[in-house]
Amino acid sequence: MKVNLTPNPSPVSDADRTAKIAEGGFGKHYTDNMVIANWSEADGWSDATLQAYGPITLDPATAVFHYGQEIFEGMKAYTQPDGSISLFRPEANAARFARSAARLALPEMPIDFFVDTVKELVKQDRKWTPTQVGESLYIRPFMIATEVGLGVRPSNKAMYLLIATPASAYFNASKAVTVWISTEFVRAAPGGTGEAKCGGNYAASLVAQKQAATQGCDQVVWLDANERKWVEEMGGMNLYFIKGVGKEATVITPKLTGTLLPGITRDSILTVAKDLGYKVEETMLSIDDWREGVASGEITEIFACGTAAVITAVGAAKSVHGTWPTGNGEPGPITMEIRNHLLGIQHGTVADKHGWNVKVC
Ligand SMILES: *Cc1c(COP(=O)(O)O)cnc(C)c1O
Numbered sequence: 001m002k003v004n005l006t007p008n009p010s011p012v013s014d015a016d017r018t019a020k021i022a023e024g025g026f027g028k029h030y031t032d033n034m035v036i037a038n039w040s041e042a043d044g045w046s047d048a049t050l051q052a053y054g055p056i057t058l059d060p061a062t063a064v065f066h067y068g069q070e071i072f073e074g075m076k077a078y079t080q081p082d083g084s085i086s087l088f089r090p091e092a093n094a095a096r097f098a099r100s101a102a103r104l105a106l107p108e109m110p111i112d113f114f115v116d117t118v119k120e121l122v123k124q125d126r127k128w129t130p131t132q133v134g135e136s137l138y139i140r141p142f143m144i145a146t147e148v149g150l151g152v153r154p155s156n157k158a159m160y161l162l163i164a165t166p167a168s169a170y171f172n173a174s175k176a177v178t179v180w181i182s183t184e185f186v187r188a189a190p191g192g193t194g195e196a197k198c199g200g201n202y203a204a205s206l207v208a209q210k211q212a213a214t215q216g217c218d219q220v221v222w223l224d225a226n227e228r229k230w231v232e233e234m235g236g237m238n239l240y241f242i243k244g245v246g247k248e249a250t251v252i253t254p255k256l257t258g259t260l261l262p263g264i265t266r267d268s269i270l271t272v273a274k275d276l277g278y279k280v281e282e283t284m285l286s287i288d289d290w291r292e293g294v295a296s297g298e299i300t301e302i303f304a305c306g307t308a309a310v311i312t313a314v315g316a317a318k319s320v321h322g323t324w325p326t327g328n329g330e331p332g333p334i335t336m337e338i339r340n341h342l343l344g345i346q347h348g349t350v351a352d353k354h355g356w357n358v359k360v361c
Pocket of ligand 1: 074197233235236237238261262263264265266305306307308
């Protein structure tokens with residue numbers, strides 16, 4: 001499979017694009033082009049086409065509208081000091097996309113084909129990649145079930161799409177987010193779709209996010225479905241806890257039990273923290289451990305991580321069991337050290353020892 005190039009014949013002007021990039025935000029403006037590839041049970045994958053960004057037309061009886069058979073990815077391209085553009089661990093996104101596809105009974109896309117589509121779009125729309133540290137081109141691959149009909153069955157047709165949007169730095173260095181620990185709603189249950197990156201997981205999470213807002217909190221924290229006791233994730237991000245201070249600190253993240261989304265940022269931080277000389281641990285951490293840890297001072301910092309925001313400091317936590325603070329409402333020193341190191345690798349200002357950056361153009 002290859003990517004046929006029929007790019008937008010009338011891309012936006014340099015002045016318009018510069019203004020749109022400067023507007024900042026997340027997902028407000030999209031690049032000039034997109035990529036589409038179709039799959040059918042009979043013929044497998046077609047070649048992909050890079051074409052002008054724009055609306056697509058689908059029959060109202062298309063499967064995805066009714067039964068939510070959809071998956072997506074989120075990844076970024078970063079401007080390097082020499083002006084070139086690199087993707088961060090794109091094969092990891094491709095591999096996860098294939099695992100998500102398998103769980104949602106969608107066709108797996110070959111890793112190389114997936115990565116090629118991303119490279120072609122970034123190459124074509126490279127001028128949309130912002131240049132400052134913390135800024136990036138956010139890339140959104142997704143796949144929908146496109147068989148027409150209301151019968152409930154795995155779709156015999158699917159469409160893969162790829163779009164991109166310039167992303168400004170949305171890290172707020174002076175403010176930690178507050179979290180509502182939900183004991184009412186769960187994000188994922190054993191045997192469910194928690195490990196897959198599918199839209200349905202997000203649809204089911206929005207009511208809890210709304211509840212968090214009602215409680216005056218920025219984000220919701222998810223507990224395990226069985227005991228409502230073990231800390232899993234925050235919103236659409238993985239969580240990290242720091243115990244202790246200085247180089248003796250231990251960097252801890254909830255272990256992957258099958259109901260957590262295996263974040264690529266989470267995985268990268270396990271390695272980065274080790275490289276920086278910290279002990280790292282993947283373990284189960286309960287809400288009691290959280291409350292007692294911050295009360296005794298053993299837990300010194302908490303942060304959440306994911307591709308979109310990279311790292312966000314977590315401050316006060318609130319639940320039906322009470323409210324407890326962490327730190328002084330600002331990101332802690334180890335949070336900042338890990339964040340700066342990871343961003344440095346992504347932007348090519350810190351040595352990429354693990355070969356994570358893939359140069360595109
Ligand atoms: C995407 C996602 C993450 C973060 O994964 P990254 O690969 O680091 O972007 C964490 N939790 C959920 C639920 C997600 O959907």
